[in-house]
Amino acid sequence: MTYPCPRVAPSRHRLVVPLVLAMLAALAVPLLSATPAEASAPLRTHAAAKGKFIGFAAATGPLANESAYRTIAQTEFNQITAENAMKWDATEPSDNNWNFSGADQIVNFATANNQQVHGHTLVWHNQTSSWVHNLGASAMRTAMQDHINTLVGRYANNPAVVSWDVVNEVFEENGSFRSSFWYNTLGSGFIADAFRYARAADPDARLCINDYNVEGINAKSTAMYDLVRSLRAQNVPVDCVGFQTHLATQYGFPTSFQQNLQRFADLGVQVRITELDVRIQMPRSSAKDATQATYYRNVVDACLAVTACAGITIWGFTDKHSWVPDTFPSEGAALIYDENYQRKPSYTAVHDALAAGSGGDTSPPTAPGTLTSSGVTASSASLSWTAATDNVGVTGYDILRAPGTSGGTFTQVGTATTTSFTDTGLTANTTYRYQVRARDAAGNLSPVSNTVTVTTTGGGGDDTTPPTAPGTLTSSGVTASSASLSWTAATDNVGVTGYDILRAPGTSGGTFTQVGTATTTSFTDTGLTANTTYRYQVRARDAAGNLSPVSNTVTVTTTGGGSGGCSATATVQTQWNGGYVIQPVTVTNTGTAPISGWTVTFTLPSGQTLVGSWNAAVTVSGQTATARNAAYNGSLGPNASTSFGFQVARPGGDSTVAGSFTCTAG
Numbered sequence: 117m118t119y120p121c122p123r124v125a126p127s128r129h130r131l132v133v134p135l136v137l138a139m140l141a142a143l144a145v146p147l148l149s150a151t152p153a154e155a156s157a158p159l160r161t162h163a164a165a166k167g168k169f170i171g172f173a174a175a176t177g178p179l180a181n182e183s184a185y186r187t188i189a190q191t192e193f194n195q196i197t198a199e200n201a202m203k204w205d206a207t208e209p210s211d212n213n214w215n216f217s218g219a220d221q222i223v224n225f226a227t228a229n230n231q232q233v234h235g236h237t238l239v240w241h242n243q244t245s246s247w248v249h250n251l252g253a254s255a256m257r258t259a260m261q262d263h264i265n266t267l268v269g270r271y272a273n274n275p276a277v278v279s280w281d282v283v284n285e286v287f288e289e290n291g292s293f294r295s296s297f298w299y300n301t302l303g304s305g306f307i308a309d310a311f312r313y314a315r316a317a318d319p320d321a322r323l324c325i326n327d328y329n330v331e332g333i334n335a336k337s338t339a340m341y342d343l344v345r346s347l348r349a350q351n352v353p354v355d356c357v358g359f360q361t362h363l364a365t366q367y368g369f370p371t372s373f374q375q376n377l378q379r380f381a382d383l384g385v386q387v388r389i390t391e392l393d394v395r396i397q398m399p400r401s402s403a404k405d406a407t408q409a410t411y412y413r414n415v416v417d418a419c420l421a422v423t424a425c426a427g428i429t430i431w432g433f434t435d436k437h438s439w440v441p442d443t444f445p446s447e448g449a450a451l452i453y454d455e456n457y458q459r460k461p462s463y464t465a466v467h468d469a470l471a472a473g474s475g476g477d478t479s480p481p482t483a484p485g486t487l488t489s490s491g492v493t494a495s496s497a498s499l500s501w502t503a504a505t506d507n508v509g510v511t512g513y514d515i516l517r518a519p520g521t522s523g524g525t526f527t528q529v530g531t532a533t534t535t536s537f538t539d540t541g542l543t544a545n546t547t548y549r550y551q552v553r554a555r556d557a558a559g560n561l562s563p564v565s566n567t568v569t570v571t572t573t574g575g576g577g578d579d580t581t582p583p584t585a586p587g588t589l590t591s592s593g594v595t596a597s598s599a600s601l602s603w604t605a606a607t608d609n610v611g612v613t614g615y616d617i618l619r620a621p622g623t624s625g626g627t628f629t630q631v632g633t634a635t636t637t638s639f640t641d642t643g644l645t646a647n648t649t650y651r652y653q654v655r656a657r658d659a660a661g662n663l664s665p666v667s668n669t670v671t672v673t674t675t676g677g678g679s680g681g682c683s684a685t686a687t688v689q690t691q692w693n694g695g696y697v698i699q700p701v702t703v704t705n706t707g708t709a710p711i712s713g714w715t716v717t718f719t720l721p722s723g724q725t726l727v728g729s730w731n732a733a734v735t736v737s738g739q740t741a742t743a744r745n746a747a748y749n750g751s752l753g754p755n756a757s758t759s760f761g762f763q764v765a766r767p768g769g770d771s772t773v774a775g776s777f778t779c780t781a782g
């Protein structure tokens with residue numbers, strides 16, 4: 117059989133290293149399984165055979181300077197956490213002043229040795245540069261986002277770096293939120309923000325919340341449990357929970373450890389032991405070493421018993437380099453190698469726990485059959501399959517999920533002991549693929565089932581992709597009061613639900629405002645003014661309210677109506693001492709629409725009187741004369757003319773004539 121590589125290597129771009137590991141394991145493991153030589157195999161070999169990682173916290177000094185340290189580091193472990201090198205004060209000592217030397221050193225070492233790296237830690241109240249502490253809320257949130265974005269982003273495409281502690285130690289012992297500068301400035305919302313920023317910076321990284329004194333079931337671990345459950349219900353991307361597991365023999369072993377790990381696992385998160393050490397009150401003795409060894413064994417056994425437990429990171433490995441003596445006066449010797457790099461009973465305990473059962477049952481179960489999706493909502497998918505069989509017994513199933521219709525990597529999203537599972541917390545209107553595999557008590561994994569593809573329903577909240585712009589908007593018919601428009605359909609990742617019709621006045625300028633909506637690809641705008649120019653655009657919308665860019669602009673001018681103005685031009689035909697004739701007064705329709713009547717006014721100089729008129733009815737009031745059209749010459753088409761005339765008497769010696777001719781249509 118081929119043993120699985122550690123399941124925590126989750127993503128597409130991380131496929132290469134796990135594949136290589138798997139190929140190496142395929143060559144190495146049959147020997148190890150079949151012969152007593154396996155007993156002396158390094159920790160990582162046994163851990164990998166169980167589908168777990170075994171790691172250590174790396175200190176940059178000895179990693180660079182001590183070959184004994186390096187040799188054990190690369191031989192025994194398949195996972196590394198930077199003990200200090202990825203913390204805020206190490207990476208961003210002042211605002212936007214970055215130092216990646218220690219972080220890169222560790223990532224490069226891990227890459228060279230086929231080890232995965234867990235990033236530790238993004239948002240913590242300790243070892244965070246002082247410039248962050250006193251920022252105002254908005255500046256602090258920005259600093260947090262920038263820090264996460266830059267640090268996580270730096271390794272987002274690095275296949276070795278697979279996970280991050282996003283927030284660390286956010287609880288007090290009684291389960292209330294820790295009164296840190298983060299909490300006191302930003303409120304508890306900084307936690308969700310930090311996870312969202314981290315997800316944006318590396319969509320594939322596994323994102324963890326980490327704390328101490330949460331190993332057993334107690335007020336603090338229950339507060340963390342409630343927080344994780346609530347964050348995940350709100351789609352905050354919390355993928356994993358880290359249990360630091362800094363134990364001390366004088367306080368006893370947290371007996372509810374496995375049960376506690378399992379209750380978190382049942383929330384659908386990965387769990388991991390992140391900072392294991394077991395300190396004793398100095399000096400060492402063989403009795404204390406033996407007690408310590410049982411603690412290590414219990415921790416490894418608990419992780420092995422919980423499928424969703426990805427592995428164990430020991431906080432260092434040699435007592436020569438351990439934070440314990442500096443932190444806990446008169447305590448120490450907390451690790452699995454002594455100060456001279458010699459294995460302690462605690463090493464053997466870890467080794468034997470990881471190796472337990474090897475050489476026993478090596479037959480994997482058969483693949484689960486006929487995986488189907490039995491129900492899909494906007495945020496969940498229910499799966500069922502037929503049972504696998506095993507020579508000893510199937511103990512459970514792993515549910516694996518990959519994004520989209522192809523590509524990506526299947527990562528474990530849950531476990532089941534029955535033949536059905538409901539995956540929750542999914543994104544609406546999104547496609548996922550699922551596979552299921554069976555496992556037995558010895559940790560043997562079956563081949564995966566068939567793949568089933570599901571697409572969650574709902575067009576809602578999370579769709580942020582707008583439709584494409586509608587194409588080729590044209591006007592298909594224009595009257596004096598309406599314009600008909602048509603266009604080619606827009607497309608959308610979810611579906612176009614309608615179109616907005618926008619109109620602006622005139623041939624340029626003005627503002628486009630929405631005048632209607634359509635669910636087809638045509639629209640008739642009514643109530644327009646005759647003989648008026650308008651511009652139209654159309655845009656598409658989807659169910660989530662995303663708006664497409666607008667279409668091309670089409671310009672239309674309604675027919676008819678119009679201003680229908682007129683002008684009057686007077687010519688003096690003849691005059692004499694005592695009178696004159698004005699003929700013709702030419703009336704012209706200067707508008708673009710027909711007129712059905714006209715009125716011309718003109719002024720008679722003082723002392724002059726109207727004698728007679730023709731082709732119009734002229735009345736005089738004071739010095740103002742008003743000429744209305746006759747019944748037969750009122751209607752004029754655009755540009756058409758007609759005329760009238762009149763005769764005036766004036767005093768002898770008066771040579772003035774009527775003037776100020778003004779025409780009004782209607």
Ligand code: XIL
Nearest residue numbers: 199200236237284328360391438439
């Ligand atoms: C410790 C390191 O081991 C020390 O070297 C450093 O001086 C202080 O921090 N919880 C954590 C770790 O999450 O980052 C801490 O590491 C130990 C407690």
